[in-house]
Amino acid sequence: MSISPDWVLEALEERRKQALFRHTVIMEGAQVPSIEIDKNAYLAFCSNDYLGLSNHPNMVKAMHESALTYGVGSGASHLVNGHNREHQSLEEELADWLGYDRVMLFSTGYMANLGVIAAFAGKDNAVVQDKLNHASLIDGAQLAGAKMRRYLHSDLMSAQKILSGFTKDQTKSTILATDGIFSMDGDRAPLAGLASLCKQNSALLLVDDAHGLACCGKTGRGSMEIEGVTPDEVPLLVGTFGKAFGTAGAFVACSHDFADYLTQFSRPYIYTTAMSPAIVGATRASLNIIKSDEGLMLRQKLAANIAYFRQAVSALPIELCESETAIQPILVGDSELALSLSESLKTSGIWCTAIRPPTVPKGGARLRITFSAQHSFDQISHLVNSLTLALATRT
Numbered sequence: 001m002s003i004s005p006d007w008v009l010e011a012l013e014e015r016r017k018q019a020l021f022r023h024t025v026i027m028e029g030a031q032v033p034s035i036e037i038d039k040n041a042y043l044a045f046c047s048n049d050y051l052g053l054s055n056h057p058n059m060v061k062a063m064h065e066s067a068l069t070y071g072v073g074s075g076a077s078h079l080v081n082g083h084n085r086e087h088q089s090l091e092e093e094l095a096d097w098l099g100y101d102r103v104m105l106f107s108t109g110y111m112a113n114l115g116v117i118a119a120f121a122g123k124d125n126a127v128v129q130d131k132l133n134h135a136s137l138i139d140g141a142q143l144a145g146a147k148m149r150r151y152l153h154s155d156l157m158s159a160q161k162i163l164s165g166f167t168k169d170q171t172k173s174t175i176l177a178t179d180g181i182f183s184m185d186g187d188r189a190p191l192a193g194l195a196s197l198c199k200q201n202s203a204l205l206l207v208d209d210a211h212g213l214a215c216c217g218k219t220g221r222g223s224m225e226i227e228g229v230t231p232d233e234v235p236l237l238v239g240t241f242g243k244a245f246g247t248a249g250a251f252v253a254c255s256h257d258f259a260d261y262l263t264q265f266s267r268p269y270i271y272t273t274a275m276s277p278a279i280v281g282a283t284r285a286s287l288n289i290i291k292s293d294e295g296l297m298l299r300q301k302l303a304a305n306i307a308y309f310r311q312a313v314s315a316l317p318i319e320l321c322e323s324e325t326a327i328q329p330i331l332v333g334d335s336e337l338a339l340s341l342s343e344s345l346k347t348s349g350i351w352c353t354a355i356r357p358p359t360v361p362k363g364g365a366r367l368r369i370t371f372s373a374q375h376s377f378d379q380i381s382h383l384v385n386s387l388t389l390a391l392a393t394r395t
């Protein structure tokens with residue numbers, strides 16, 4: 001291959017020097033707690049498959065059946081002829097479950113956030129965002145060329161101050177966007193307070209509940225269920241299938257008018273191939289599990305695992321986040337230290353990737369430990385013992 005330009009090599013070297021260089025690793029087999037990487041066995045504590053549905057037999061079977069009927073590829077975008085009966089059924093089932101008029105499928109959560117923000121925002125209006133929002137929400141506002149201001153994390157006073165400065169002299173509504181459950185910290189946004197701020201300031205609230213849906217709330221309806229807010233208060237809800245749903249893809253739930261609007265103006269919806277119908281079939285099976293007694297049981301087991309872990313590490317010299325969710329990060333700060341803790345856990349057979357800037361703010365490196373309903377208490381005890389050892393021998 002041709003020689004790479006100096007500026008590429010320099011950028012790579014800079015990342016290496018800062019202990020921020022990233023690369024993929026190859027995992028053998030399915031996403032389960034016991035994994036194999038480089039011929040070594042590990043217990044994984046970093047997956048987003050919070051309910052352990054990603055290889056559930058009902059879903060594997062549904063995917064196969066759906067592929068037999070509809071094929072593997074959709075073959076076109078939704079607005080050409082890639083939107084088949086399977087897509088329509090999933091949209092209707094999700095809308096019915098969540099209490100929204102309509103649901104629209106997107107190929108990924110990243111694209112759903114770009115697609116919604118870039119359609120609803122532009123140079124004529126502002127997007128107000130939590131400081132810790134997911135990159136895709138931030139990128140959406142940048143893509144839209146909108147004025148963007150970020151308020152202090154989950155701070156209603158800070159959000160109000162920024163909102164009140166923006167709501168005048170705009171032809172379109174201000175958008176206030178927040179994660180429902182923050183992806184790197186695991187805490188929940190104050191949705192009830194944000195909903196009332198949006199009402200007072202005539203802003204539209206957009207909640208990305210990628211990490212809340214299916215695994216938070218008694219029925220799995222996520223942060224909105226826990227916070228007691230309604231679809232009227234959250235006119236735009238984004239959900240993803242790549243996490244607790246155990247498949248891939250995403251959706252936006254909204255009113256009829258908003259869905260019609262997105263259908264005309266959301267470029268990441270219009271100019272892309274519709275989700276694979278086989279994955280849509282698997283996602284419908286996943287939704288059935290999430291709604292069933294089995295789903296409830298999995299959420300209860302996940303909650304028990306989280307409580308078991310928090311209790312077991314209470315005596316360790318670590319900083320946990322205020323999180324009741326499957327995301328239980330251990331804040332480390334320094335990127336090199338986070339890497340060395342992650343390496344040291346590997347020697348005990350634990351796989352937990354260090355998360356470093358720019359995914360988290362500078363100085364915010366961490367071990368993002370996540371739990372699944374499939375972890376056993378014994379496996380969690382092994383994690384805690386390994387953590388104790390890694391912390392005692394940290395350099």
Ligand SMILES: Cc1ncc(COP(=O)(O)O)c(C=O)c1O
Pocket residue numbers: 107108109110111113134136179183208210211240241242249250
């Ligand atoms: C809060 C949040 N929103 C959106 C996304 C993107 O979803 P997807 O992986 O489906 O692109 C992620 C994670 O990847 C996320 O954590």
